[in-house]
Amino acid sequence: MKYRDLLNGVSDVELLSMGEGTTPLVKSRRIGFSLGLSNLYFKLESLNPTGSYKDRFGALAISGLLATNAKFCLATSSGNTGASLAAYSALAGIPCHIVVVDGAPAGKLKQMQAYGAHLWMLRDFGIDESVTQRAFEGLQRMAIDFKTSVQISAFAYSPFGMQGVRSIAYEIAEEQPGVQHVFVPAGGGGLTLAVVQGFKQWSDQNSNFQMPQVHCVQPEGNDTIASSLRNGAPRCQAIPVSTTSISGLQVPSVIDGDQVLKTCSLHGGNGYVVTDHDVLELQRQLALSEGIFCEPAAAVALAGAHKALQNAEIKNDDLVVCLVTGHGFKDPKATEKIIEGNPLKHIVKLEELKSNLNESN
């Protein structure tokens, strides 16, 4: 691992790797200009081994389990975290048991199953707040009994693994040291927190490096952190139920939110609330006019950057990075929406194609 000396407690741990991290940071060629941003970059976390940034967490989380001689991984997930933990458990050669959100999409479950994970769909888990809370507590007790620890991708639960996520910031800082704004999608806020912490570490070690502003973007149906950050509130607000349709960002509890408030605001970071409609439209545009096929949650950062520009809170030529957190293949249902209106055409002769080209050219 390239940035090993920036991580705590890993000096005597065998670090598992299957090529996570060192993802491309690509300059927008078209969509930035159409939105009015001439210096826009995408960090393609979707190109990690299991298709999301969670591999930076999974690699370290399972390495940590191996180092403590845990016999298996015990985790909770609605999708991307589970795929990653399942993959690194396979690499480590230990079983992986995942309690999954009731009603989690089959596509995401199948990826976990392909890596051999054992999936347990607990009734009302992730839906009913009290069932969910009792399950978290029960799992933590169970983990102690079996000499393992529960893996949940949040600093509040799994700080050892979450340090791996900070490397996103190291890579951006190293490749684009003039970065001014970084937009990050948030559910429970762990990713945002990791990114700010990573830039802070980098800045502490590189005196010429100027901290960018890290902005937290949430869909309006899951505004637990963003408005609190914008309004300078002292604490985040849990919501009774998440109403966003954006898979992966339905996290009604605060989790890492209060830490996000504290650290983001120290360095000028702001909160942005965006609509599901705008997110889905930008997800479509990323595929159609930039060639970036991502899941809806991965377009949330761009929706935030667009809003910041509309609010005149960033300038046209500011160096802006948006995190693209997960690949389009994660959410086949969302893909069906993108391709509506672009049907496959059945033809019997090539001349039918030629006529069409003649008309359109």
Added chain:
Amino acid sequence: MKYRDLLNGVSDVELLSMGEGTTPLVKSRRIGFSLGLSNLYFKLESLNPTGSYKDRFGALAISGLLATNAKFCLATSSGNTGASLAAYSALAGIPCHIVVVDGAPAGKLKQMQAYGAHLWMLRDFGIDESVTQRAFEGLQRMAIDFKTSVQISAFAYSPFGMQGVRSIAYEIAEEQPGVQHVFVPAGGGGLTLAVVQGFKQWSDQNSNFQMPQVHCVQPEGNDTIASSLRNGAPRCQAIPVSTTSISGLQVPSVIDGDQVLKTCSLHGGNGYVVTDHDVLELQRQLALSEGIFCEPAAAVALAGAHKALQNAEIKNDDLVVCLVTGHGFKDPKATEKIIEGNPLKHIVKLEELKSNLNESN
């Protein structure tokens, strides 16, 4: 592009990029040892932007079209080539028309459609040899009329784009200069040819570098090149119809095969024929015991390496690289087979999980 000076005719071409290439070369942690190979590496081409090595082709192919002011891309595909050309056409801002194989899997078509490509499914194309041949010829005439060129991922048709694929070899040579054997899956042979050419270029420019042996692996239902290479035959053999089930390797015509014969044999490369059964079993094992979720065609190279070891044509501790050409998400039907026997379990209380853990630990 990192290796720009190794490519021909690109000095005044704007090179499109969305982070293709520079894929991880990871050392096997478990499956190598279980097969008897202690120095086995996987080149994860599955982590390219659209999920396959074809992005190295697509990036250059569409850059070339832009440089000639072509108004659109005209191509043929059964899957991965089309996804890549569609993505780079989106990035370039030009329409992409793809004539697709009759009966091509919906999953692969949807990825092309997500990038906005126009798909034309021509009756019997890719099935009936004469329909296919006439379509190729018709498309080439049509391309001239419209001042574009047909993009097919083979040196015989699209040599400009195919040079991009050689960078796989540059990267392996740079990272593991002691590489001894590289196993490559083949349909029409373009990938194998690109890899040998790439190592040859590298060796010409780096006098200390020793050319590895590049081996061509094919499923037995599409043995157009492999047996000819093994037997020292002067030419490849087209087959009336491909009978392998491995999507992407059903290419009954010779295409780049004769060039593969010539160049592979010059440097000690051999041919390996493997069964679909062995390929699918290794695809499953790659996910379950190495955490690498790939499409079936991407396990063909490993099946070849295993056979080479069984034949005593490579040694246990030889430095062996297998190309993993495409991601598991490309072929949802193959995934269903992997997960058979690992059902999702519905539970009402966490105690049901605990009982299971008590029994199994």
